[in-house]
Amino acid sequence: MDIRNHIISTYNEVLSYTDAELQVEELANDTVLLESGLDSLGFATLVAELEEELGYDPFVMMDEPIYPTTFGEFVELYETYKDEKN
Amino acid sequence: MSQIFEDSTLGTLTWRPTPWDEKVFGLNTVEILDLNCSTEEKGGKLLQQFQDTQEIGLLYGRFDASDQFLKKVLLADGFFQCETALSVRKNKLATNELPKLVKGRELELQQTFREGDEEHIIEQSGKMYNFSRFHEDPFINRKDADKRMSNWARQLLESDTPVLFHRDKKKNITSYLFYTKEGSEAHMLLGGSLPGYGMYAPFFFGGVLEQFKSLGIKAIKTSLSAANKGILSLYITLGFNVTSTKSDYHKHLIHK
Numbered sequence: 001m002d003i004r005n006h007i008i009s010t011y012n013e014v015l016s017y018t019d020a021e022l023q024v025e026e027l028a029n030d031t032v033l034l035e036s037g038l039d040s041l042g043f044a045t046l047v048a049e050l051e052e053e054l055g056y057d058p059f060v061m062m063d064e065p066i067y068p069t070t071f072g073e074f075v076e077l078y079e080t081y082k083d084e085k086n
Numbered sequence: 087m088s089q090i091f092e093d094s095t096l097g098t099l100t101w102r103p104t105p106w107d108e109k110v111f112g113l114n115t116v117e118i119l120d121l122n123c124s125t126e127e128k129g130g131k132l133l134q135q136f137q138d139t140q141e142i143g144l145l146y147g148r149f150d151a152s153d154q155f156l157k158k159v160l161l162a163d164g165f166f167q168c169e170t171a172l173s174v175r176k177n178k179l180a181t182n183e184l185p186k187l188v189k190g191r192e193l194e195l196q197q198t199f200r201e202g203d204e205e206h207i208i209e210q211s212g213k214m215y216n217f218s219r220f221h222e223d224p225f226i227n228r229k230d231a232d233k234r235m236s237n238w239a240r241q242l243l244e245s246d247t248p249v250l251f252h253r254d255k256k257k258n259i260t261s262y263l264f265y266t267k268e269g270s271e272a273h274m275l276l277g278g279s280l281p282g283y284g285m286y287a288p289f290f291f292g293g294v295l296e297q298f299k300s301l302g303i304k305a306i307k308t309s310l311s312a313a314n315k316g317i318l319s320l321y322i323t324l325g326f327n328v329t330s331t332k333s334d335y336h337k338h339l340i341h342k
Contacts, residue, residue: 033285044288048186065252066255069285
């Protein structure tokens with residue numbers, strides 16, 4: 001599974017066990033994270049789950065803080081740091 | 087400064103003028119701090135007498151949510167209930183371990199401003215809050231409620247209230263928190279994440295807890311709206327306990 005699909009799958013899992021609902025038709029690149037359905041705690045859960053599944057956390061790895069505000073930027077961040085985990 | 091309105095047969099009403107709110111709303115605002123009366127009827131009469139002697143545009147007060155007596159007196163007089171405010175507290179910070187969701191991801195915080203930071207905080211404070219005693223009053227327009235938050239941030243900056251904040255790669259402030267420290271207890275006054283950065287609030291507050299710990303703070307208290315379920319869930323996850331619940335009652339005597 002590529003990173004994008006992995007993130008979508010994990011996102012949906014977190015939505016279901018935090019009793020939240022997707023607030024947009026689909027997770028598109030321009031979907032604003034905070035308007036997508038997960039609240040900030042749900043988002044922290046997503047980041048923690050992704051670390052367990054993918055084996056890395058870009059938010060810990062980055063030297064200078066970057067904060068994606070859209071789903072596309074979020075995926076891009078994980079794609080950027082994919083190679084650095086090794 | 088609080089003042090007392092008294093009627094020997096009806097009871098006492100403690101109140102204060104709130105010029106900071108008058109400035110925003112453009113009408114006379116008064117906050118009731120306490121109401122002592124033996125019966126609902128006396129309470130109603132005391133409130134009426136008080137309103138007759140003052141030129142009030144907006145009257146409000148925050149009282150224990152379980153006080154049914156006061157609730158009845160206020161509702162019967164034409165007040166309605168707005169925000170439900172929760173006081174929360176976290177003890178034993180010295181031995182606190184951040185929850186797994188946050189640990190290792192807490193944001194690095196700063197305390198020294200650069201040129202333009204203060205104006206940026208004031209401006210953004212007028213855009214980042216959805217919950218407050220006035221945001222949750224449907225008869226107050228959003229713009230005024232926003233302006234009040236912005237004015238509050240300005241007043242905190244002018245009085246040199248301690249602040250913690252985080253910057254992103256572009257050096258923009260993404261989150262801030264004003265607080266006061268009394269002994270080994272911190273009171274979080276006003277803070278949060280700027281528009282677009284709300285998702286990172288858990289990591290910011292993780293940083294705040296660690297910073298407070300390093301400052302020797304042992305307990306933290308704050309209050310929030312019960313309607314703000316996102317931040318309430320976060321505080322609970324971070325180990326805060328609810329210590330009191332208050333209802334905010336408003337009465338508009340002049341509608342703008």
